[in-house]
Amino acid sequence: MHLALKKVFRPRWSNQIHNEWISAVLRTRPDLQESQLQRTRLLMDAHVIGCLVKGYEKYIPTINLPDPKDRHVVAVAIQSSAEIIVTFNLKDFPLDELAKFQICALHPDAFLLDLLNKNPFNFLEAVIQQQKLLKRPPINKKDFINFLAKSGLINTANKLIEIDW
DSSP states (O other): OOHHHHHHHOOOHHHHHHHHHHHHHHHHHHTHHHHHHHHHHHHHHHHTTTOOOSSSSSGGGGOOOGGGGGEEEEEEEHTTTTTEEEEOOOSSSHHHHHHTTEEEEOOOHHHHHHHHHOHHHHHHHHHHHHHHHTTTTTHHHHHHHHHHTTTTTTHHHHHHHHHHO
16 A cells, blocks of 8 residues: 555555455454454545546456456456556466456566566655554564565565665
C-alpha cells in the first residue's frame, strides 16, 4: 500500500479480489477479526484513487485458465487496462493466454525489484515507512529484510541489503 501511496505503481482490484485476500488472511491469521480486515479494505479503497474495478464480469467467459476461479483476476486486468498481474501463482496464468489481452503475469519479487530499480527513492521511502509502522512487535531493518526474503521476495531483499538506508 505504501508503494501505491507513493505512486510507485497503480494497483487495481475488485470486491471479489478483496474477498479472496481477506479469506486467505483469516485462514492463516486466526488472531485477526474479519472486521479489522474489512476496515483495511475500506481504507485501501479510500486512499488509492481509482483502484476498485467494476464491470469486469463481461470478460470472464472469454478467458481460458487452468483454474477457472482465477478468470476474474484477468478480467479485472482487462477492464482496468492493466499490463501486469502480480502473483506467486504463475502456473495458473499462462503466458499464451494472457498475451491475447496484452497482459503478463509477474512474480511479486520480479515486480518489486523492477519498481525498486525504476524508482529507488520513492520505493525506499515507502519501505522505510512500512517498516517503521510495524510496532507489535517493532521490527528493525535487518529483520524486516529477512521477513521479505522468507516471504519469497529474495531478490528484492538482497537488493535492499545492498542499499544503505
